[in-house]
Amino acid sequence: MxxxxxxxxxxxxxxxxxxxxxxxxxxxxxxxxxxxxxxxxxxxxxxxxxxxxxxxxxxxxxxxxxxxxxxxxxxxxxxxxxxxxxxxxxxPLESVAEPAAPHNLALSGENTDLRERLARAMHTLPPDQREALALRELSGLDYAEIADITGAELGTVKSRINRARAALRALLTKTGVTP
Incomplete structure (x- = not known):
């Protein structure tokens, strides 16, 4: 339905x-x-x-x-x-991260560490970029839907997502994560 x-x-x-x-x-x-x-x-x-x-x-x-x-x-x-x-x-951001329930302890530890690094990096983004990126990558919305939700122009949404991805790539690379 x-x-x-x-x-x-x-x-x-x-x-x-x-x-x-x-x-x-x-x-x-x-x-x-x-x-x-x-x-x-x-x-x-x-x-x-x-x-x-x-x-x-x-x-x-x-x-x-x-x-x-x-x-x-x-x-x-x-x-x-x-x-x-x-x-x-x-x-403080450190109190935000919460570990996942382990299935495979080694893999779970790696995933938890990666999730924590990504969460920290996401929280360094300006709110408008974090919002747009989360709607695109986590909610799977297209650019037009994100523009409707946020009230921003389509070009602005694309720009915010592009900037957020670049900033995340740079931050994660600094912490030793290869995006």
């Missing part, structure tokens, strides 16, 4: 209402979690995702569908990330 049909099903009373919302959450939560983790860090991502879907649940009845549901959802997610970042402005 497409998102638009699920939104319509949610707006109707009855047993399908919460089922439609559950499908929307199941479909979009992984991408929203990846976006949140890149913006606020893995330790705060779950809280942000919860805030996002609480807001979505409360706002679906008034969603005007002037944009795609995923565009609206990502805008809510970015706003929630910005609120979370403002709430913890004085938290």
């Amino acid at each position: 497409p998102d638009e049909a699920l939104v319509q099903a949610f707006r109707q009373s009855g047993p399908r209402r919460e089922g439609a919302f559950e499908v929307l959450v199941t479909r979009h939560a992984p991408r929203i979690h990846r976006l949140a983790a890149s913006m606020v860090g893995p330790s705060a991502a779950d809280d942000v995702v919860q805030d996002v879907f609480i807001a979505v649940h409360g706002g679906l009845n008034t969603f005007r569908a002037e944009a795609a549901f995923s565009t609206w959802l990502h805008r809510i997610a970015l706003n929630a990330c910005m609120r979370a970042l403002k709430a913890r402005q004085n938290v």
Whole structure:
């Protein structure tokens, strides 16, 4: 079922209402979690995702569908990330990283180290570049969708992503990671 049909099903009373919302959450939560983790860090991502879907649940009845549901959802997610970042402005970056559960201890250690380096590097980017790059690389959105979500011109979005990639490449190379 497409998102638009699920939104319509949610707006109707009855047993399908919460089922439609559950499908929307199941479909979009992984991408929203990846976006949140890149913006606020893995330790705060779950809280942000919860805030996002609480807001979505409360706002679906008034969603005007002037944009795609995923565009609206990502805008809510970015706003929630910005609120979370403002709430913890004085938290040092070292407390943000959270190790993954190990499957293969050696490989897990390498992946955790790489994730931590990438998270630190992402957090050094200006917020507009970090936002655009996260929407592109972690949420898989195309440039036009990112422009709609951020309110920036298409050329500006492309420029932000290009600058963010170059900055990440330089930062990671300095720390011994070959991009």
